[in-house]
Amino acid sequence: MSVPERAQAQAEIDRLRAAIRHHDHCYYVLDAPEISDAEYDILMRELQALEANWPDLITPDSPTQRVGGAPSPAFGSVTHPEPMLSLDNAFSAAEVEAFDRRVRERLGVDGPVTYCAEPKLDGLAVSLLYENGRLVRGATRGDGVSGEDVTANLRTLPSLPLRLAGGDWPAFLEVRGEVYMPRAGFLAMNQRLQEAGERVFANPRNAAAGSLRQLDARVTARRPLRWFAYGLGAGSNDPALPDTHFKRLGRLRGWGLPVCPLNRRVSGVAGLLAYHGEMQARRAELPFEIDGVVYKVDAVASQQHLGFVSRAPRWALAHKYAAEEAVTRVLAVAFQVGRTGAVTPVARLAPVAVGGVIVSNVSLHNFDEMRRKDVRIGDTVIVRRAGDVIPEVVRVVIEERPDDAAEVALPTQCPECGAAVVRPEGEAIARCSGQLACPAQRKEALRHFASRRAMDIDGLGDKLIEALVDSGRVHDPADLYGLGAPELAALPRMAEKSAANIVAAIARSRATTLPRFLYALGIREVGEATARTLAAHFGDLPPLMAADAEALQAVSDVGPVVSAHIAAFFREPHNREVIARLLAAGVHWPATSVPAPAKASPLQGKRVVLTGTLAGLTREQAKAEILARGGAVSESVSARTDYVVAGEAAGSKLDKARALGVTVLDEAAFLALLQPD
Numbered sequence: 001m002s003v004p005e006r007a008q009a010q011a012e013i014d015r016l017r018a019a020i021r022h023h024d025h026c027y028y029v030l031d032a033p034e035i036s037d038a039e040y041d042i043l044m045r046e047l048q049a050l051e052a053n054w055p056d057l058i059t060p061d062s063p064t065q066r067v068g069g070a071p072s073p074a075f076g077s078v079t080h081p082e083p084m085l086s087l088d089n090a091f092s093a094a095e096v097e098a099f100d101r102r103v104r105e106r107l108g109v110d111g112p113v114t115y116c117a118e119p120k121l122d123g124l125a126v127s128l129l130y131e132n133g134r135l136v137r138g139a140t141r142g143d144g145v146s147g148e149d150v151t152a153n154l155r156t157l158p159s160l161p162l163r164l165a166g167g168d169w170p171a172f173l174e175v176r177g178e179v180y181m182p183r184a185g186f187l188a189m190n191q192r193l194q195e196a197g198e199r200v201f202a203n204p205r206n207a208a209a210g211s212l213r214q215l216d217a218r219v220t221a222r223r224p225l226r227w228f229a230y231g232l233g234a235g236s237n238d239p240a241l242p243d244t245h246f247k248r249l250g251r252l253r254g255w256g257l258p259v260c261p262l263n264r265r266v267s268g269v270a271g272l273l274a275y276h277g278e279m280q281a282r283r284a285e286l287p288f289e290i291d292g293v294v295y296k297v298d299a300v301a302s303q304q305h306l307g308f309v310s311r312a313p314r315w316a317l318a319h320k321y322a323a324e325e326a327v328t329r330v331l332a333v334a335f336q337v338g339r340t341g342a343v344t345p346v347a348r349l350a351p352v353a354v355g356g357v358i359v360s361n362v363s364l365h366n367f368d369e370m371r372r373k374d375v376r377i378g379d380t381v382i383v384r385r386a387g388d389v390i391p392e393v394v395r396v397v398i399e400e401r402p403d404d405a406a407e408v409a410l411p412t413q414c415p416e417c418g419a420a421v422v423r424p425e426g427e428a429i430a431r432c433s434g435q436l437a438c439p440a441q442r443k444e445a446l447r448h449f450a451s452r453r454a455m456d457i458d459g460l461g462d463k464l465i466e467a468l469v470d471s472g473r474v475h476d477p478a479d480l481y482g483l484g485a486p487e488l489a490a491l492p493r494m495a496e497k498s499a500a501n502i503v504a505a506i507a508r509s510r511a512t513t514l515p516r517f518l519y520a521l522g523i524r525e526v527g528e529a530t531a532r533t534l535a536a537h538f539g540d541l542p543p544l545m546a547a548d549a550e551a552l553q554a555v556s557d558v559g560p561v562v563s564a565h566i567a568a569f570f571r572e573p574h575n576r577e578v579i580a581r582l583l584a585a586g587v588h589w590p591a592t593s594v595p596a597p598a599k600a601s602p603l604q605g606k607r608v609v610l611t612g613t614l615a616g617l618t619r620e621q622a623k624a625e626i627l628a629r630g631g632a633v634s635e636s637v638s639a640r641t642d643y644v645v646a647g648e649a650a651g652s653k654l655d656k657a658r659a660l661g662v663t664v665l666d667e668a669a670f671l672a673l674l675q676p677d
């Protein structure tokens with residue numbers, strides 16, 4: 001290997017070591033991490049990879065040669081009576097199977113091994129020394145060999161007994177456990193800190209560590225810290241102790257030490273994996289954070305037989321949950337155009353595994369949001385995906401921003417059709433003004449039209465819609481009904497049989513319902529529920545198409561915004577033409593039950609405003625009577641109002657009607673109008 005290469009590796013190794021030391025200091029000493037765990041892991045992995053390639057460059061003081069944090073000089077340093085080990089990690093069922101196989105091989109057993117399965121609490125490990133049942137010292141794990149003496153602080157934890165209950169404890173006993181901060185306490189504490197203008201903690205684990213490592217124990221006392229005991233250190237070979245880990249935990253509980261109630265004895269790999277799955281499902285609702293589960297061979301004799309390798313026991317394994325955060329780079333920002341023309345920035349990422357899936361695209365929601373997060377091309381970003389949640393960019397790692405990181409401008413023209421992109425005053429969303437002339441909007445509109453809850457055209461998927469629009473065969477939903485099987489079969493990758501199936505599905509969709517049809521039109525703000533209400537209210541399409549915004553607002557749950565969208569949609573000549581062609585192509589629905597008025601009523605076509613309380617009928621009943629006679633009910637009085645029906649205690653609407661000279665009807669006059677001649 002050439003010298004320059006080696007020099008380059010050395011320089012990179014130096015840089016990584018310095019960065020890791022800096023972040024160790026921030027994390028362990030200042031309790032103020034500047035980067036996420038995921039980012040830290042990346043630095044560490046890069047260093048490990050370089051050192052693996054250049055083993056002669058490894059030095060004993062490299063961060064890779066040490067586990068855990070250096071003790072802070074602020075606390076006295078203590079040497080643990082027995083080293084505090086760490087655990088091997090597994091991320092997959094295969095790794096758990098391999099662990100179980102190794103255990104059985106070493107123990108020489110065929111059948112399933114009994115394990116104790118426990119949540120892996122996300123806090124910090126502590127060691128507590130009890131002499132003759134009295135707490136004499138408490139320490140952090142530190143680097144595993146020596147830690148910090150935090151006795152004074154640990155004594156403030158209400159759940160930590162200063163004297164053990166009972167009397168059957170070994171004279172010298174080291175209890176090990178995890179100090180953590182429950183989620184609720186963490187949130188409340190952070191809120192208090194924020195209100196006081198103080199620094200908030202990044203997560204419950206940092207908060208627990210920061211709270212335990214306070215120089216003033218009175219501060220620790222005010223922090224909502226808890227802990228669970230999970231094992232024994234020195235003194236664990238006392239012959240009077242039970243012979244299994246699980247029973248020992250029970251004994252600890254008997255001595256007044258808190259033990260996690262979710263610990264359970266399970267059998268074999270199947271038991272381990274079932275426990276892992278169950279805790280994962282319950283993870284979000286647990287009162288504390290866990291980052292995995294821990295499996296321990298239950299029989300103490302078997303643990304002793306298995307022993308240790310370097311820093312971890314062979315009898316235990318941490319089965320971790322997939323990291324919910326990962327670090328990656330923004331390769332580009334594309335703008336996608338949705339059905340309503342919304343132009344959405346989407347970050348194209350170097351693919352990265354987050355929360356168990358590979359993420360390579362993530363929506364930045366809208367232009368303002370992208371600017372607020374200040375995402376630029378070339379940036380390193382933290383991506384998060386918790387549970388089934390859609391992945392999102394949490395933040396940019398500003399320190400990693402390259403000099404040539406490029407800001408992204410909102411396009412002035414639609415990337416799909418070239419029409420102007422407009423952004424109305426005060427709105428976060430920019431839209432393409434091309435409407436259905438825009439192929440992207442056209443494709444989205446067709447996708448929506450064909451979707452299961454709309455016209456339900458089986459087999460008309462995204463790829464086919466792309467091909468149909470791109471080849472110019474389909475411009476709008478009405479064109480679908482003119483497609484023939486040979487035409488479809490001529491498209492790439494389309495078999496004759498499936499072409500025939502799709503033509504049949506399109507034909508079947510002609511028989512629909514009015515709510516489905518209205519929903520399928522893709523009118524802004526008209527979802528399934530509104531489509532149903534509109535259908536029930538108007539009974540058929542022509543009266544709906546004729547209704548103006550005011551008449552539309554008479555429909556329950558239709559406000560000014562929705563009514564304006566509906567009215568605008570039906571005013572648009574292109575939309576009217578597409579609807580006419582759909583009907584001509586045979587799209588139909590059964591008549592609904594709203595009866596047409598038998599006879600012309602004096603209320604036909606009239607705009608009515610109801611105010612005050614009527615004695616004989618409720619406002620809803622009055623409204624229904626007016627609508628059934630072809631009238632419209634609106635909320636506010638204007639010069640275009642025909643009648644104001646004034647009941648008891650009518651207020652300002654009555655005054656306005658008088659001022660505008662609108663006809664005012666009292667209840668009797670109104671009832672008279674409802675009567676047939």
Ligand code: IVH
Pocket residue numbers: 085086087118119120121122123124125141178230231294313316318
């Ligand atoms: S047993 C030799 N049990 O995980 C076995 N550890 O990666 C030592 N942890 O430092 C650990 N919950 O801080 C054990 N139920 C549990 C645990 C647990 C959380 C932490 C502990 C330890 C780290 C090891």
